[in-house]
Each structure stands twice: as structure tokens, then as C-alpha cells.
Amino acid sequence: xxxxxxxxxxxxxxxxxxxxxxxxxxxxxxxxxxxxxxxxxxxxxxxxxxxxxxxxxxxxxxxxxxxxxxxxxxxxxxxxxxxxxxxxxxxxxxxxxxxxxxxxxxxxxxxxxxxxxxxxxxxxxxxxxxxxxxxxxxxxxxxxxxxxxxxxxxxxxxxxxxxxxxxxxxxxxxxxxxxxxxxxxxxxxxxxxxxxxxxxxxxxxxxxxxxxxxxxxxxxxxxxxxxxxxxxxxxxxxxxxxxxxxxxxxxxxxxxxxxxxxxxxxxxxxxxxxxxxxxxxxxxxxxxxxxxxxxxxxxxxxxxxxxxxxxxxxxxx
Amino acid sequence: xxxxxxxxxxxxxxxxxxxxxxxxxxxxxxxxxxxxxxxxxxxxxxxxxxxxxxxxxxxxxxxxxxxxxxxxxxxxxxxxxxxxxxxxxxxxxxxxxxxxxxxxxxxxxxxxxxxxxxxxxxxxxxxxxxxxxxxxxxxxxxxxxxxxxxxxxxxxxxxxxxxxxxxxxxxxxxxxxxxxxxxxxxxxxxxxxxxxxxxxxxxxxxxxxxxxxxxxxxxxxxxxxxxxxxxxxxxxxxxxxxxxxxxxxxxxxxxxxxx
Ligand SMILES: Cc1cc2nc3c(=O)[nH]c(=O)nc-3n(C[C@H](O)[C@H](O)[C@H](O)COP(=O)(O)OP(=O)(O)OC[C@H]3O[C@@H](n4cnc5c(N)ncnc54)[C@H](O)[C@@H]3O)c2cc1C
Numbered sequence: 361x362x363x364x365x366x367x368x369x370x371x372x373x374x375x376x377x378x379x380x381x382x383x384x385x386x387x388x389x390x391x392x393x394x395x396x397x398x399x400x401x402x403x404x405x406x407x408x409x410x411x412x413x414x415x416x417x418x419x420x421x422x423x424x425x426x427x428x429x430x431x432x433x434x435x436x437x438x439x440x441x442x443x444x445x446x447x448x449x450x451x452x453x454x455x456x457x458x459x460x461x462x463x464x465x466x467x468x469x470x471x472x473x474x475x476x477x478x479x480x481x482x483x484x485x486x487x488x489x490x491x492x493x494x495x496x497x498x499x500x501x502x503x504x505x506x507x508x509x510x511x512x513x514x515x516x517x518x519x520x521x522x523x524x525x526x527x528x529x530x531x532x533x534x535x536x537x538x539x540x541x542x543x544x545x546x547x548x549x550x551x552x553x554x555x556x557x558x559x560x561x562x563x564x565x566x567x568x569x570x571x572x573x574x575x576x577x578x579x580x581x582x583x584x585x586x587x588x589x590x591x592x593x594x595x596x597x598x599x600x601x602x603x604x605x606x607x608x609x610x611x612x613x614x615x616x617x618x619x620x621x622x623x624x625x626x627x628x629x630x631x632x633x634x635x636x637x638x639x640x641x642x643x644x645x646x647x648x649x650x651x652x653x654x655x656x657x658x659x660x661x662x663x664x665x666x667x668x669x670x671x672x673x674x675x676x677x
Numbered sequence: 678x679x680x681x682x683x684x685x686x687x688x689x690x691x692x693x694x695x696x697x698x699x700x701x702x703x704x705x706x707x708x709x710x711x712x713x714x715x716x717x718x719x720x721x722x723x724x725x726x727x728x729x730x731x732x733x734x735x736x737x738x739x740x741x742x743x744x745x746x747x748x749x750x751x752x753x754x755x756x757x758x759x760x761x762x763x764x765x766x767x768x769x770x771x772x773x774x775x776x777x778x779x780x781x782x783x784x785x786x787x788x789x790x791x792x793x794x795x796x797x798x799x800x801x802x803x804x805x806x807x808x809x810x811x812x813x814x815x816x817x818x819x820x821x822x823x824x825x826x827x828x829x830x831x832x833x834x835x836x837x838x839x840x841x842x843x844x845x846x847x848x849x850x851x852x853x854x855x856x857x858x859x860x861x862x863x864x865x866x867x868x869x870x871x872x873x874x875x876x877x878x879x880x881x882x883x884x885x886x887x888x889x890x891x892x893x894x895x896x897x898x899x900x901x902x903x904x905x906x907x908x909x910x911x912x913x914x915x916x917x918x919x920x921x922x923x924x925x926x927x928x929x930x931x932x933x934x935x936x
Contacts, residue, residue: 371838371839429816429817429818429819429835429842429844430807430817430819431810431811431817434811454838455795455803455820455836456837458802458803458804458807459803459804459806459807459817459819460807461804462772462776462802462803462804462805462807462808462811463807463808463810463811463817465772465773465804465808465898466773466776466808466811466812467811470898471771471773471897471898471899472772472773472802472804472898472899473899474801474802474803474804475801475802484902488907489801490694490799491690492907493693493694493906493907494694494695494696494904494905494906494907495904495905495906495907496696496901496903496904497901497902497903497904498899498900498901498902499899499900499902500898500899501897501898501899501900502898502899503898535814538815538816538817538846538847538850539816539817539818539844539845539846539850540844540845540846541835541842541843541844542843542844542845543842543843544837544839544840544842544843545834545840545841545842545843546839546840547839547840547841554838556838560935584930584935584936592856596857601840602822602836602857603836603837603838603839603840608796608798608801609715609795609796609855609856616935617930617933617935627690627691628690631690631798631801638933638935639910639913640926640929640930642922642926646915646917651913651915652910653910653913654913654915655910655911655913655914655929656913656914656915656916656926656929657913657914657915657916658915658916658917658918658922658923658925658926659915659916659917659918659922660917660918660922661918664918664920664922664923665918665922665923665926666923667923668921668922668923668924669922669923669924669926669927670923671923672923672924672926672927673927673930673936676927676931676936677936
């Protein structure tokens with residue numbers, strides 16, 4: 361079986377869940393090889409990758425790779441594609457992951473599929489397009505298939521791989537150093553699971569009314585270990601930071617459970633959450649379009665319903 | 678400063694969008710075309726940069742003849758002129774061949790700055806700006822929520838998962854913008870009238886030195902194997918809160934084993 365490269369997503373040296381999902385997928389289609397780009401690599405990280413089936417771990421852990429926008433990662437992967445002739449390359453379908461995939465596709469003259477929600481034999485990818493209205497199966501027909509897979513597309517399953525480490529020496533070319541990251545600004549990040557990876561997401565919209573009121577959304581989220589999301593109306597009003605925006609121009613989420621409170625369900629919002637497995641809606645307007653996609657809906661005032669729901673969840677724990 | 682804004686005509690997101698059964702491409706005839714919403718922010722940013730630094734704003738669109746409506750809208754907002762890359766050979770181009778054709782057109786037009794919206798509302802791949810930067814060998818300044826130009830220096834704030842990165846580069850560069858960056862202006866009546874007289878140059882593939890065998894559906898790097906309308910979500914249960922809405926929601930969660 362031939363090797364499949366998986367670009368590792370990591371933060372503060374921790375491997376993100378989506379990478380374990382990608383390794384799980386890769387294993388079903390070939391031999392999984394993890395590619396670590398940037399600082400933070402450790403024995404613990406390697407052990408984690410091996411635990412989820414990485415037979416090889418390619419490590420390029422210099423700072424240089426992350427000090428410039430996207431291009432150095434694409435160069436690293438292009439080098440590995442050239443040297444190892446993998447059967448496919450998988451990246452996480454985050455905004456940055458897709459950009460890496462795009463540049464890699466140009467460099468290696470290969471096809472790219474973005475936002476896959478499933479991947480099967482022959483690297484046939486499932487996609488959900490037009491705000492969830494149409495399901496498509498597509499495949500790359502030229503070069504090395506490059507597929508950006510959405511977080512939560514599959515459940516991560518452990519299965520030991522050899523985890524053989526191989527250092528890769530790469531220095532980004534001058535062209536790849538053209539856009540220099542001079543500062544990283546971290547805006548509040550709580551202890552909650554990350555939005556795109558969370559199994560449960562609780563989102564608030566304009567109906568929440570103020571930044572202070574988001575506390576009731578956060579309390580509900582914390583009662584069931586969920587991430588907090590927000591509609592654009594809420595992020596534009598600065599009630600909640602922009603990186604928590606769900607929707608077409610925010611994050612795309614695909615959790616097991618999505619709870620929307622005080623959100624009307626505009627097409628741009630739905631585009632970012634429509635593939636959620638189960639959807640619960642709390643909205644005082646029975647005509648709100650979000651009810652059309654609800655598995656369970658409560659027509660009511662979120663200031664009554666949300667705290668009561670939180671209390672019930674706590675009670676039943 | 679010579680700014681080129683890439684603008685795409687897309688089907689109105691509010692209408693039902695379909696793939697064609699014959700060649701599995703987006704059925705553009707069946708729906709109203711509108712300017713990709715996110716490109717309006719790109720046009721606005723280009724106009725603001727021109728107002729601050731002088732220069733010229735050129736609109737570049739690739740698409741069928743009816744995409745001229747989209748060009749007019751951008752011109753009505755205040756862009757100076759437009760280039761319409763239009764050729765039957767381009768029909769069905771995927772992201773790779775689109776980026777190739779656009780890069781060729783951009784080389785012909787010449788630019789200090791290329792600005793795009795962060796993605797299109799139809800294909801939503803979000804890769805075009807990165808591909809253009811790769812092909813043109815210029816800095817990739819994508820997902821910008823703020824852009825500042827100072828002589829030949831350019832700095833942006835690039836949104837990230839954790840907040841944002843401050844990124845610096847030198848012109849020429851490719852920028853993509855997110856919707857947080859500005860509030861697009863509405864075309865004024867005067868703008869709409871003036872747009873009718875602004876020059877629109879139509880380029881075929883040969884004019885832009887685009888190799889016809891590298892674009893269009895036949896040259897695509899991927900194919901749609903099959904597609905189907907998503908099965909409608911089974912109708913859910915909706916209850917009216919009678920003081921026990923939270924309890925009922927909790928019951929539902931319990932029935933699905935979430936709690
Ligand atoms: C280019 C572009 C990109 C966009 N991208 C996004 C995106 O990424 N994400 C996104 O979300 N939107 C996006 N939008 C905006 C989108 O069109 C909507 O405007 C937005 O989603 C509305 O947010 P909302 O549902 O919170 O607000 P509203 O539409 O105002 O809905 C508020 C809802 O709250 C309900 N409500 C009010 N008070 C209560 C209460 N006390 N209890 C219960 N319910 C209550 C109301 O009945 C209403 O249904 C985009 C728009 C454009 C043009």
C-alpha cells in the first residue's frame with residue numbers, strides 16, 4: 361500500500377483532533393504518514409501520531425516554516441510529494457489548510473478537493489455544497505490527489521503505527537518568505553473545546569442582546585462541554601469575538617449537536633452549520649427559517665428556555 | 678497605485694442553486710447572477726486605497742457574457758475600468774485553471790495590488806487568492822481584516838483561529854479581504870450613470886495568452902462523479918414554550934444520549 365501524507369495541525373505542541381481524524385481516514389486508504397511543520401514537536405507529539413496510526417512522521421520543525429504566510433508549508437509538502445510520491449495528501453479544511461492545499465496543487469500540478477466531509481476508495485470525496493442543498497462525490501483526476509477534509513468528518517480511532525521519525529531539512533525559498541508574520545495576536549481563548557473540532561456547539565445570535573448576556577450561552581455550553589459560536593449579527597455587534605463566528609464567512613462546523621439560540625437562520629449562517637448531525641433551535645419567532653432545519657425546536661424566549669435547559673442538564677448529570 | 682479587483686458573478690445565494698445534469702457544472706442560466714457578496718468588500722477596499730493613495734482601480738471578471746452586469750455594479754461603485762475575460766473555452770474551469778487564466782490576465786493588465794474577496798459564495802473553495810499568489814510569485818496577504826499601504830510597503834491583519842496575525846510585505850501583492858474590513862458603499866445614481874461610459878475591455882483566451890488546452894471542463898483536475906439533492910432533513914419536533922421548554926429540550930437531549 362502506498363503512503364498518504366497528512367499535514368499535522370497542532371497548537372502549543374498539541375496535536376489537534378482533526379489530525380487524528382485524518383490519520384484514521386488515511387489508514388483506511390493506505391499507509392498514514394504525518395507531516396509536522398513548525399516548532400513544538402516532541403516525543404509526546406510523535407507518540408500521539410503513532411497511536412493513531414502514523415507509520416512515518418516527517419518532521420520539519422524550524423520556526424521559519426511558520427513565520428511566513430502559508431507558502432513554506434506548501435513548499436514542504438511539495439518537496440515530500442516529489443521525494444516520496446505519496447498516493448494522496450490530506451489537510452484539514454481550515455481556511456489556512458485550504459490555502460496550503462491550493463498552493464500545493466499549483467506547485468505539484470495536481471487536483472485539489474476542498475471541504476470534503478468523507479473520503480472513500482479511489483479518494484472519492486463527499487462534499488455538501490450550496491449551503492447543504494446538494495451532495496456531491498468527486499475525485500481528483502490529475503496528479504496527486506490533494507484533499508482538504510473538514511473536521512468531524514470521521515471519528516478518530518486509535519490503531520498503533522510505527523511512528524518512524526524522519527527529519528526533513530527545508531529552508532523556505534525567497535518567494536515563500538514574501539509575506540512575513542511579524543506578530544501573532546491571541547484574542548481570548550477559554551478552556552472550551554475549539555469551535556471547529558467540538559462535538560457540541562452552542563451558538564447565540566442577535567436575540568442574545570448584549571455581550572453580558574452571552575454568559576447564558578456560555579453557561580449552557582459549559583454544562584455539556586460545548587464550544588460557543590455566534591452569528592455574524594453577534595460578532596459584528598462585538599458581543600462575541602469574530603473568530604467564533606459560524607457561517608459562510610466564519611467557521612464551518614459539523615458537530616454532533618448544534619444548539620442555536622436567538623439566531624434566525626440566514627442562508628449565510630446555515631452555510632456554516634447545516635451539516636451538523638443534530639440541530640436544536642430556540643427562537644421566539646415560530647416563522648424563523650432556522651426551524652426548517654431543526655430536529656428539535658422550542659418557540660420561546662431564550663432568556664427563559666436557555667437557563668432552564670442548563671439547569672436541567674446540570675440536574676441530570 | 679494600480680489596483681486590480683477580481684470580481685465574480687455568482688448565483689444569488691437566496692435562490693435554489695443546481696448542478697446541470699449534462700456536464701455537472703453549476704447551472705448559471707437557471708438563476709439570477711449577482712456580484713459575489715464578498716467581492717463588494719474587495720471593491721470597497723480598492724476604492725478606499727485609491728482615495729488615500731491615488732491610482733486606478735481596474736475590475737477583472739472571468740465569466741460568461743452576462744457577467745457584464747457584475748462589472749457594471751463594480752464600475753458604478755467607483756472603479757475606473759474593467760477587463761472581462763470571457764471565452765467559451767473557459768466554461769467549466771476549476772479552481773486550478775481559473776487561477777491560471779486569471780494570473781495570465783493579471784500579467785497582461787499589470788498591477789501593484791490585486792484584491793479579492795475571501796471566497797465565492799458558490800464554489801466556496803477559498804483557494805483562489807492563494808493560488809494566484811503562488812502563480813504570480815507575489816506575497817500572499819489573504820484573509821485581511823485591515824490593509825495599510827505605505828509607499829511600496831503593505832501590512833495587513835490576517836484573521837486566524839486564535840485572533841489575527843500582523844503580516845508585512847512589499848508590493849506587488851495579492852490580498853484577499855474578509856467582510857469585517859469595511860462597509861461597501863451603494864452605487865449612487867451618478868455612479869450608475871457614469872459606469873455606462875467607463876471602458877470595458879473584453880479579452881478572449883488568446884488575448885490573455887491563455888492556453889486553451891489548460892482551461893475549461895476538459896482540462897479540469899477533478900471531476901464530479903455523481904451528485905444528488907441532499908435528502909431533506911426529517912421534519913423535526915417544534916414545541917411552544919409553556920414554561921417547560923428547557924425541560925423538553927433536555928428530554929430531547931436525553932433521548933439522543935447527549936446527556
Ligand atoms: C457577505 C455576507 C457574509 C455573511 N456571513 C455570515 C456568517 O458567516 N455567519 C452568520 O451568522 N451570518 C453571516 N451573514 C449575515 C446573515 O445574513 C444574517 O444577517 C445573520 O446571520 C443574522 O444573525 P442573527 O440570526 O443572529 O440575527 P437576526 O437575523 O436578527 O435574528 C435574530 C433572531 O433572534 C430571535 N430572537 C430575538 N430575541 C429573542 C429572544 N429573546 N429569545 C429567542 N429568540 C429571540 C429573533 O426571532 C430572530 O429570529 C453574512 C452576510 C453577508 C452579506
